[in-house]
Amino acid sequence: xxxxxxxxxxxxxxxxxxxxxxxxxxxxxxxxxxxxxxxxxxxxxxxxxxxxxxxxxxxxxxxxxxxxxxxxxxxxxxxxxxxxxxxxxxxxxxxxxxxxxxxxxxxxxxxxxxxxxxxxxxxxxxxxxxxxxxxxxxxxxxxxxxxxxxxxxxxxxxxxxxxxxxxxxxxxxxxxxxxxxxxxxxxx
Numbered sequence: 657x658x659x660x661x662x663x664x665x666x667x668x669x670x671x672x673x674x675x676x677x678x679x680x681x682x683x684x685x686x687x688x689x690x691x692x693x694x695x696x697x698x699x700x701x702x703x704x705x706x707x708x709x710x711x712x713x714x715x716x717x718x719x720x721x722x723x724x725x726x727x728x729x730x731x732x733x734x735x736x737x738x739x740x741x742x743x744x745x746x747x748x749x750x751x752x753x754x755x756x757x758x759x760x761x762x763x764x765x766x767x768x769x770x771x772x773x774x775x776x777x778x779x780x781x782x783x784x785x786x787x788x789x790x791x792x793x794x795x796x797x798x799x800x801x802x803x804x805x806x807x808x809x810x811x812x813x814x815x816x817x818x819x820x821x822x823x824x825x826x827x828x829x830x831x832x833x834x835x836x837x838x839x840x841x842x843x844x
Contacts, residue, residue, distance in 0.1 A: 675733065682726050696712065701769040717761075717778065729777055786835040
């Protein structure tokens, strides 16, 4: 009887790469006393001529305020992301992450002076909505999509109006909108 060798498969390069890059940024944050995250991995109103302003529009999704913030986002991204990457392909998912980061970073930079945005929760919300669209059939709107929009995005809008916390509900809503647009476009 032959022993079967179990191999570890790098099954989702974009999702795993995103998780590992975010972990590296968190480690760098610890080593630099938070300076790297403020300088490169968060977005806030900075001068248009600041050389770091524009990379921050995208890089902010790699930064996290601490281990629990990182784990909260990555657990869900690692659970949802591989199925999306298998369904839509690595290249399409990469561009969906990039576009969602860019849009949420620009929205924050333009409209929210005096606050800083970092973290992958906008990406997570994009993935949640995209996964709800994955099983959509022509001419039908999945009930799961309606529930996701009502419960998650609707809840974020309510929280944004009624709760004073350090969570950017706008990034969640922007992520959800990007997920709906990109998920619909990638299905075709």
